Amino acid sequence: MLTELAASTKGLRADIIRMIAAAGSGHPGGSLSVIDILAVLYDKHLRHDPKRPDWPQRDRLVLSKGHAAPALYAVMAQRGFFPKEELMTLRRLGSRLQGHPERHRLPGVEAATGSLGQGLSIGLGMALAARLDGTGQRVYVVSGDGEMQEGQVWEALMAAAKFKLDDLTLIVDHNNGQIDGHVDEVMPIDPLAEKLKSFGWDTRVIDGHDLGAIDAALSAAKAVRGKPQAIVAMTVKGKGVSFMENNIAWHGKAPNQSETEKALKEILHG
Amino acid sequence: MGKATREAFGEALVELVDRFPGLVVLDSDLSKSTMTADFAKKHPQRHFEFGIAESNMIAAAAGMALMGKVPVCTSFACFLIGRLETIRVAVTLNRANVKLVGTHAGLGIGDDGASQMGLEDLAAMRALPGMTVLQPGDALEAKQAVEWMLQHDGPVYLRLTRQKLDDVHKPDYKFACGKLDAVWEPEPKAKHFQATVIASGGTVGGAVAAAKDLQPKGFAVRVVNAGTIAPFDADGLADFARDSQRLVTVEDHNVAGGLGGAVCEAAAALGLGKPVVRLAVRETGESGLPAELYEKHGLSAPHIVDACIKNLEQP
Structure with missing residues (x-):
């Protein structure tokens, strides 16, 4: 099954490149680093129904790193939330696929994000509400690593531990890149796992491109009771396209035609 | 109180x-x-x-x-x-x-x-x-x-206010979101008002006191409570402006963008053609008793009285 999923992530990566190229702008680096995490979540863990995006019992996913919207849209289209052709409307006037996700425009998006540092707070509110109702939904928050520089994230980390939110899982896409440079140069966040542990979170560190490791970590997180869980996913910014990998220049720019062709060739035939 | x-x-x-x-x-x-x-x-x-x-x-x-x-x-x-x-x-x-x-x-x-x-x-x-x-x-x-x-x-x-406020509404008052409501008018009802004062929150009581003070002096002043600041009741403002010589706003907020701002925007957009005197805070705050601060920063009843009748002849 993971073999099939591995094949499908190639298609997802290709969709990311195609839609950003069509839009002429967007964030390929962080979309390519997070796509394997989103693919495993939707395929094996997140209870959802693309035909009923408002199903109350669904699990919730908050993509706190909203600039990775192309990755979310690619997975959502693949799951059948909307027709794949719509991916090519990304960032256009009137499109449901806004530059950063907005829930009231696109059913299936759980929260408007893009102002970094807010997603974990929103997710912990969702987990509190689910616990109050006793309805058993789990909440997944996927954040960037540069985003951990926002003070609000640490407010939320404290609060989730205080409230013992065991139905809340945070996955940090630790690709060590942000707009102005490498995270450890711009404003270091490491040792991240130790910090998360000291804030009262069950914490594990994995290879964020190893589908089996992602799957196992999400299963292990689900089994933890009494505390929230963090998964630090070590990733490569721009993963899957050689000239984008670990190159900060590809944080937020679209490939031109020849770059697009080269990227697609590497992804699909490399 | x-x-x-x-x-x-x-x-x-x-x-x-x-x-x-x-x-x-x-x-x-x-x-x-x-x-x-x-x-x-x-x-x-x-x-x-x-x-x-x-x-x-x-x-x-x-x-x-x-x-x-x-x-x-x-x-x-x-x-x-x-x-x-x-x-x-x-x-x-x-x-x-x-x-x-x-x-x-x-x-x-x-x-x-x-x-x-x-x-x-x-x-x-x-x-x-x-x-x-x-x-x-x-x-x-x-x-x-x-x-x-x-x-x-x-x-x-x-x-909401920290400080206690005068009761300005009658016991049968019914809240209506988005509506200005007149909380005080002189009796018998005037045909023409020297001023309509629009107040909100902590300043409504002082506005009523000012209007009451002006009545025996021959000035007819109406006090309107703005319980909803947004969306602002522009149509209600136009009704109250029609028979008023001027509009006075009084608010415990900076002069920019609050109640006075909302009134000026509506008055300009509708072309009401009435001057708007804005009593509001123009600097940072400071320590003091609430009454002292309202007096110093121009929000107290005497300041409202002055704003209502400044440059007007005794009727």
């Missing part, structure tokens, strides 16, 4: 809890001041203490609202508005049904001084699409505003 609007709010929460099964209350270490402590004691399972971390509280409230809860978040007005970016995205961009309750509005808090005074919150909240902005003028209105806020589906900002 009646109750502070924050007291009426705290009582209303406890009284209304059974009617609103989704109601939850979120605090950031100020529940004794925002008057939610009684709710917290009586309904601990529906009360969430977030500590001194307002951004997290507000965005968590948005998450709870997106799951169908009706979260009421409280802090001082100044500390809520300090988290404008969180309110802008987590609350209003999500169209989250969050109720933000900012107490300790304006100079009226008195001796705690400038850093604790919400004086810019109305301007910022008015600028957020979909945000309803309420500021009740007495305890009776405050209780009804809380009830309206809880049944309304959408984000609301409720601005």
Whole structure:
């Protein structure tokens, strides 16, 4: 099954490149680093129904790193939330696929994000509400690593531990890149796992491109009771396209035609 | 002297809890001041203490609202508005049904001084699409505003006073969101008013006192309460402006973007052609007694009297 999923992530990566190229702008680096995490979540863990995006019992996913919207849209289209052709409307006037996700425009998006540092707070509110109702939904928050520089994230980390939110899982896409440079140069966040542990979170560190490791970590997180869980996913910014990998220049720019062709060739035939 | 609007709010929460099964209350270490402590004691399972971390509280409230809860978040007005970016995205961009309750509005808090005074919150909240902005003028209105806020589906900002206020409404008053209401007119009813004073929150009582003071001197002044700042009742303003020589606004808020701003925008847009005298705070706040501060910063009844009749002949 993971073999099939591995094949499908190639298609997802290709969709990311195609839609950003069509839009002429967007964030390929962080979309390519997070796509394997989103693919495993939707395929094996997140209870959802693309035909009923408002199903109350669904699990919730908050993509706190909203600039990775192309990755979310690619997975959502693949799951059948909307027709794949719509991916090519990304960032256009009137499109449901806004530059950063907005829930009231696109059913299936759980929260408007893009102002970094807010997603974990929103997710912990969702987990509190689910616990109050006793309805058993789990909440997944996927954040960037540069985003951990926002003070609000640490407010939320404290609060989730205080409230013992065991139905809340945070996955940090630790690709060590942000707009102005490498995270450890711009404003270091490491040792991240130790910090998360000291804030009262069950914490594990994995290879964020190893589908089996992602799957196992999400299963292990689900089994933890009494505390929230963090998964630090070590990733490569721009993963899957050689000239984008670990190159900060590809944080937020679209490939031109020849770059697009080269990227697609590497992804699909490399 | 009646109750502070924050007291009426705290009582209303406890009284209304059974009617609103989704109601939850979120605090950031100020529940004794925002008057939610009684709710917290009586309904601990529906009360969430977030500590001194307002951004997290507000965005968590948005998450709870997106799951169908009706979260009421409280802090001082100044500390809520300090988290404008969180309110802008987590609350209003999500169209989250969050109720933000900012107490300790304006100079009226008195001796705690400038850093604790919400004086810019109305301007910022008015600028957020979909945000309803309420500021009740007495305890009776405050209780009804809380009830309206809880049944309304959408984000609301409720601005409340620390200080006790005069009761300005009659006992049969009924709150209507988005409507200006006349709280005082001279009897017998005048055909023409030298001024209509539009006040809100902590300044309504002083405006009524000023109008009463002017009546025996032959000046007819009407006092209108602006319980809803956004959406602003432009049509109601036009009605009140028609028989008034001038409009006077008085508010415990900065002169930019609050009630005076809303009145000027509406008056200009509708071409009402009446001068608007704005009594409002023009500097940072400071420590002092509330009455001393209203006097020094131009919001007291004598200042309102002056604004109503300055440059007018005795009728």
